[in-house]
Amino acid sequence: MAVGVLALQGSYNEHIAALRKIGAKGVEIRKGTQLQGVDALIIPGGESTTMAKLAEHHNLFPALREFVGAGKPVWGTCAGLIFLANKAIGQKSGGQELIGGLDCTVHRNFFGSQLQSFEIELSVPKLAEKEGGSGTCRGVFIRAPAIVEAGPDVEVLADCPVPSDKSRIVTPNGNNQEEEKISKDQVIVAVRQGNLLATAFHPELTSDLRWHSFFLKMVKEINDKGSQCVSSLDKDIEERPWKRPLDLPIFE
Numbered sequence: 001m002a003v004g005v006l007a008l009q010g011s012y013n014e015h016i017a018a019l020r021k022i023g024a025k026g027v028e029i030r031k032g033t034q035l036q037g038v039d040a041l042i043i044p045g046g047e048s049t050t051m052a053k054l055a056e057h058h059n060l061f062p063a064l065r066e067f068v069g070a071g072k073p074v075w076g077t078c079a080g081l082i083f084l085a086n087k088a089i090g091q092k093s094g095g096q097e098l099i100g101g102l103d104c105t106v107h108r109n110f111f112g113s114q115l116q117s118f119e120i121e122l123s124v125p126k127l128a129e130k131e132g133g134s135g136t137c138r139g140v141f142i143r144a145p146a147i148v149e150a151g152p153d154v155e156v157l158a159d160c161p162v163p164s165d166k167s168r169i170v171t172p173n174g175n176n177q178e179e180e181k182i183s184k185d186q187v188i189v190a191v192r193q194g195n196l197l198a199t200a201f202h203p204e205l206t207s208d209l210r211w212h213s214f215f216l217k218m219v220k221e222i223n224d225k226g227s228q229c230v231s232s233l234d235k236d237i238e239e240r241p242w243k244r245p246l247d248l249p250i251f252e
């Protein structure tokens with residue numbers, strides 16, 4: 001079992017370290033051909049415009065789209081979520097290329113600038129149901145996006161209260177000239193749609209490894225369904241130490 005981690009920019013080392021802690025091998029991906037050697041892919045957080053430019057420069061988009069389209073498991077965190085969305089708003093002028101596949105509209109900087117980064121305890125009943133431990137997880141939001149619209153096949157895994165001073169500006173048409181204020185009490189910050197998982201926050205920056213474990217279980221489910229082949233991944237997945245409650249984030 002090898003999990004590719006797109007290693008153009010952003011927090012790919014942290015994802016690889018988290019995978020290592022739960023006994024999975026993370027492989028840095030910088031070329032389209034390298035995707036052939038992995039079972040799944042994580043697209044890390046970072047800066048989505050820069051990441052898109054680098055991906056374009058290395059002609060990665062066709063291979064990434066093929067990977068998603070083939071039903072391979074892909075998890076996007078933060079900028080990775082933006083990459084996976086069918087539609088992004090609040091982009092820099094000229095927009096940016098997306099992989100797409102996730103039936104969502106994402107606001108690229110929904111929660112504001114770097115200075116408005118924050119941490120919050122998120123209610124995650126579906127994660128806890130599958131992985132055990134606390135019914136909440138620490139959400140580290142760094143210049144974070146949010147999902148402002150989701151299609152009917154998108155399963156919501158977490159949403160987040162919108163700070164009262166932020167009735168966020170969204171551009172329903174993706175047009176920066178025609179901004180419109182929406183007021184929402186909650187926005188969606190974690191979803192699953194078939195082979196795709198996406199989080200607006202950064203589990204790889206906390207010591208809670210349940211999101212990585214959740215993703216690996218997804219990979220196993222999808223692989224088993226696809227080929228009925230048994231991976232080595234599940235050998236003692238139930239017994240591993242991250243099943244213990246882990247509340248403290250690395251960054252406080």
Ligand SMILES: NC(=O)CC[C@H](N)C(=O)O
Nearest residue numbers: 045046047048078079108
């Ligand atoms: N931490 C992150 O990945 C931030 C993503 C950022 N909002 C972007 O547009 O790329």
